[in-house]
Amino acid sequence: MTALDPTASGPTASGPSASGPTAPGPATPGANTPGPATPGPATQGAVAPGSVAPSPAVPESRELAERLRTALQHLLPGLRGSRGEHGDLTPSRQAALGALDTHGPMRISALATRLGIALPTTSRMVDLLDASGWIERTPDPEDRRASLIALTDPGRQLLHTVRHETAARLAARIETLSPEEQRALHTALPALESLADSTNPSRSPSTSS
Numbered sequence: 435m436t437a438l439d440p441t442a443s444g445p446t447a448s449g450p451s452a453s454g455p456t457a458p459g460p461a462t463p464g465a466n467t468p469g470p471a472t473p474g475p476a477t478q479g480a481v482a483p484g485s486v487a488p489s490p491a492v493p494e495s496r497e498l499a500e501r502l503r504t505a506l507q508h509l510l511p512g513l514r515g516s517r518g519e520h521g522d523l524t525p526s527r528q529a530a531l532g533a534l535d536t537h538g539p540m541r542i543s544a545l546a547t548r549l550g551i552a553l554p555t556t557s558r559m560v561d562l563l564d565a566s567g568w569i570e571r572t573p574d575p576e577d578r579r580a581s582l583i584a585l586t587d588p589g590r591q592l593l594h595t596v597r598h599e600t601a602a603r604l605a606a607r608i609e610t611l612s613p614e615e616q617r618a619l620h621t622a623l624p625a626l627e628s629l630a631d632s633t634n635p636s637r638s639p640s641t642s643s
Contacts (some may be wrong), residue, residue, distance in 0.1 A: 503601065512607070513600050520596060526551070527559060531568060531585060533595045539584035541574065568592060 449522055468553065516535030521533075526549070533548045534540070541550075546556035563569045574580040585593070608616060 479642050509607075520592060522562065523592065523596065526561060528593065528596060530556075530559060530563065531589055534569065534583065534585045535590060535593055539572065539579055539582040541582060545583065563589070 495578050529549055530545060533545060539550070542556055543604055544555045547561070549556060560569065564571065564583075568586060571581045571583055572588050573584050604633060608619065611619070
């Protein structure tokens with residue numbers, strides 16, 4: 435009995451008496467013909483290959499500020515050495531030595547501007563730093579009536595020692611973080627450094643006495 439091939443254009447003999455291969459006829463739409471793809475639940479909303487995923491929403495600045503303030507408030511006390519470890523070197527006096535180390539000799543008014551504190555307060559602090567031998571006063575070559583303050587060798591050595599100790603304490607804390615948290619911290623450093631630069635006073639020191 436002759437079998438019929440439903441996909442052929444006409445009947446084809448199934449035995450050896452067939453005269454030869456039959457050329458395929460035109461495609462007929464049906465169950466075996468693929469139609470236009472219809473996105474299903476699994477493909478809807480998927481990101482096409484090569485496309486860029488949308489960036490996450492930027493958090494509100496107030497939320498970032500509050501979280502950063504809280505983190506610094508809890509972090510900074512643990513970074514400071516024990517009281518009296520380096521004489522009377524308070525955080526504000528250390529900041530003054532750091533400004534002199536970074537920017538070189540300057541007048542007291544310029545130091546007050548950089549530290550963001552009142553001139554009388556800065557003047558009293560300079561007197562204490564001078565008495566401890568950490569700074570020295572020299573005549574200002576631009577105005578002999580004024581003086582410049584600069585780090586002494588003991589003051590510079592003390593500053594570098596304190597910085598090394600602080601970095602060691604911070605490194606010990608960083609090592610307790612997971613690798614993912616350490617990478618996230620490294621990624622955030624440029625933004626934190628930019629934020630620190632933006633909060634500093636003008637980089638041009640004042641020359642008024």
